[in-house]
Amino acid sequence: MLELQKVYFTVQDTEGSDGGPRNIIDGIDYVFEDGKFYVITGPNGSGKTTLAKLIMGVNPLSGGKILFNGQNISALTITQRAKEGIAYSFQQPARFKGITFRDLLTIATGIEEEPRLLEILGRVGICPLSFLDKEVDARLSGGEIKKIELATTIAANPKLAIYDEPDTGIDLWTIGPMVSLLKKELAENRTTTIVVSHNKAFLEAADVVMIINSGRIVYDGDLEGAMPLLDDLSVCTYRNSCEGERDAGCYR
Numbered sequence: 001m002l003e004l005q006k007v008y009f010t011v012q013d014t015e016g017s018d019g020g021p022r023n024i025i026d027g028i029d030y031v032f033e034d035g036k037f038y039v040i041t042g043p044n045g046s047g048k049t050t051l052a053k054l055i056m057g058v059n060p061l062s063g064g065k066i067l068f069n070g071q072n073i074s075a076l077t078i079t080q081r082a083k084e085g086i087a088y089s090f091q092q093p094a095r096f097k098g099i100t101f102r103d104l105l106t107i108a109t110g111i112e113e114e115p116r117l118l119e120i121l122g123r124v125g126i127c128p129l130s131f132l133d134k135e136v137d138a139r140l141s142g143g144e145i146k147k148i149e150l151a152t153t154i155a156a157n158p159k160l161a162i163y164d165e166p167d168t169g170i171d172l173w174t175i176g177p178m179v180s181l182l183k184k185e186l187a188e189n190r191t192t193t194i195v196v197s198h199n200k201a202f203l204e205a206a207d208v209v210m211i212i213n214s215g216r217i218v219y220d221g222d223l224e225g226a227m228p229l230l231d232d233l234s235v236c237t238y239r240n241s242c243e244g245e246r247d248a249g250c251y252r
């Protein structure tokens with residue numbers, strides 16, 4: 001069980017109207033139950049990635065507490081949280097010149113046996129033999145780097161897996177199998193799964209849909225109940241936040 005207690009992430013917003021502090025995550029209280037498939041959605045810039053990074057320890061908390069299976073993990077490093085069974089797939093994974101898929105998977109999972117590494121690559125739709133010794137560098141396509149990021153998270157066999165927009169840049173034919181793969185991981189290993197996504201295929205697969213807006217959870221429940229709010233947000237989310245720029249961000 002992952003419990004967020006009055007969680008804040010606050011920055012000094014020098015670009016804001018008053019230059020004062022801005023709560024990017026604004027006092028979130030929430031309990032993520034074990035073995036459920038959560039899909040978090042919400043407008044660009046609403047705080048989804050920031051929340052995911054707070055849970056993984058990539059960003060420090062400005063206030064509040066995070067408990068994982070009853071243990072206060074707020075002060076733990078990323079590595080310590082990984083040891084406790086939390087894994088995170090970045091929205092924008094890093095590329096490493098000189099590091100191969102084989103190296104990356106081994107570093108992330110400790111697995112060295114080639115058949116197992118090939119099996120992990122195959123599961124995420126990457127041709128295992130052609131990719132195992134390829135470098136994870138700037139030559140990879142956007143979808144290829146996202147697939148390897150997904151593979152390293154799954155292969156770590158976490159208790160809690162957080163995937164930040166795993167479908168970005170993924171082709172039409174892979175999204176369905178990707179949803180099924182994450183659901184299968186959950187069913188077989190009881191991996192509590194949190195996916196940040198705007199994709200209908202993920203939203204439809206969710207046990208719980210969560211909508212974040214302006215750093216707060218504005219909805220959690222089934223997709224049907226989320227629909228009126230999703231429609232409402234689609235009118236023009238940014239209108240109220242762009243002072244003096246009434247139509248900025250509205251695409252009209």
Ligand SMILES: Nc1ncnc2c1ncn2[C@@H]1O[C@H](COP(=O)(O)OP(=O)(O)OP(=O)(O)O)[C@@H](O)[C@H]1O
Pocket residue numbers: 011024042043044045046047048049050051091
């Ligand atoms: N360290 C930081 N300092 C200042 N501002 C930040 C920091 N981290 C995030 N932000 C701002 O907080 C807001 C939320 O960012 P975040 O990346 O969490 O959004 P998001 O909901 O994941 O959006 P997207 O759907 O575009 O990925 C953005 O306006 C971003 O610029």
Ligand SMILES: [Mg+2]
Pocket residue numbers: 048049050091164
């Ligand atoms: Mg994001």
